Amino acid sequence: MINTLPRLAVVGIGRLSYPMVVRLRRAGHAVTVNNRTRERALAVAAATGAEVADSPRAAAETADIVIVSLADDAAVREVYHGPDGLLAGIRPRTTILETSTIAPHTITALVPHVLERGAVLLDTPVSGSVELAARGELTLLVGGPKEALDNVRPVVDVLATRVLRFEESGQGSIMKLVINSLLLSLGAAVAESLVLAERAGIDRADAYDAFTQSAAAAPFVQYNRENFVRPHEATMHMTLALVAKDLALVDELASSVGAPMAQLRTTRGLVQQAITAGLGDQDGSVLAEYLRRNATA
Known part of the structure; x- marks a missing residue:
């Protein structure tokens, strides 16, 4: 046939x-x-x-x-x-x-x-x-x-x-960058909040389960559970180097249209610090591991 x-x-x-x-x-x-x-x-x-x-x-x-x-x-x-x-x-x-x-x-x-x-x-x-x-x-x-x-x-x-x-060519790409701006900042916030819970004495898995059963339970949070809870067994979703690339594109777009992006600046700074520490080829969830290493006593 x-x-x-x-x-x-x-x-x-x-x-x-x-x-x-x-x-x-x-x-x-x-x-x-x-x-x-x-x-x-x-x-x-x-x-x-x-x-x-x-x-x-x-x-x-x-x-x-x-x-x-x-x-x-x-x-x-x-x-x-x-x-x-x-x-x-x-x-x-x-x-x-x-x-x-x-x-x-x-x-x-x-x-x-x-x-x-x-x-x-x-x-x-x-x-x-x-x-x-x-x-x-x-x-x-x-x-x-x-x-x-x-x-x-x-x-x-x-x-x-x-x-x-x-309607217009290029607007799909604009929307992808807008969504990634939100998701990648969310990933940094998850890493930070998870390490906060751990440092305050709450088991990592228990803390993440609380994330997934609360108002924070976005799909991104749900499907990244194993990467954050078991970082040494992480499935590669997106390398930290690609995270940095996308954040740079978001920054370029924001600058071109005059959009204020205070959260973006913070997230880019944290990602760059982790890359400088040699973590660029690991999954973006490695931000939590970077924060653990740099936690104060």
């Missing part, structure tokens, strides 16, 4: 995009993957039956929908441009779903280049954990035309249970 589902390419295999590929393959889609570290692409291909492309251009050449998931703005610009870049491979009527957490101006700068090729770019950063990605329960924050979103909705619905659309 001929597969009439749209062909997909996934460029960038990270903690969230890996389970996306798994779900898309289970839904019957042909998927081609590309990653700057080829071994990572080969691993996901071996696990899912996806094909591997040697470049972003090759990944895009036969795809109807391209999902991009990269670490930062520099990686995004590198992947799109150049003779082997994504822009060289996309065809007319291709839709690019840009899920990377990047600056809004990076998105708006890419849009005209994509339009020149008869394709469309939707900024679609995702909100949620690795566990939610595996269950297809992410939230997509979409900036761009409704018609373009409608056209890819069957694919989006494999990955997300909530899709929030904003």
Whole structure:
């Protein structure tokens, strides 16, 4: 039987995009993957039956929908441009779903280049954990035309249970940074409050259970329990270095629009101190461990 589902390419295999590929393959889609570290692409291909492309251009050449998931703005610009870049491979009527957490101006700068090729770019950063990605329960924050979103909705619905659309390109990325500003400051507050409880004589697990049964019981607090309670067995959700990257993007956005961000300054300072102490490659929950080490007698 001929597969009439749209062909997909996934460029960038990270903690969230890996389970996306798994779900898309289970839904019957042909998927081609590309990653700057080829071994990572080969691993996901071996696990899912996806094909591997040697470049972003090759990944895009036969795809109807391209999902991009990269670490930062520099990686995004590198992947799109150049003779082997994504822009060289996309065809007319291709839709690019840009899920990377990047600056809004990076998105708006890419849009005209994509339009020149008869394709469309939707900024679609995702909100949620690795566990939610595996269950297809992410939230997509979409900036761009409704018609373009409608056209890819069957694919989006494999990955997300909530899709929030904003009118203009770049506004999905703005909203992702706004949400991350809240979540990452919340992570710092959880770390600080947990260490306060411990120092005052309350068992760590008991204190965290109280968090999850109180008004503080946000989903972020719920799914980070094991990382905070058993830090040496932490599942990697987001490295502290990536936390710092996102906070810098938030700061840039806030400065550009004149928004006061006193909490952001405090959180950035704490994160930078922990990175300077050599904790940048650990999960963001390591902030609690940093505070424990530096607690006064």
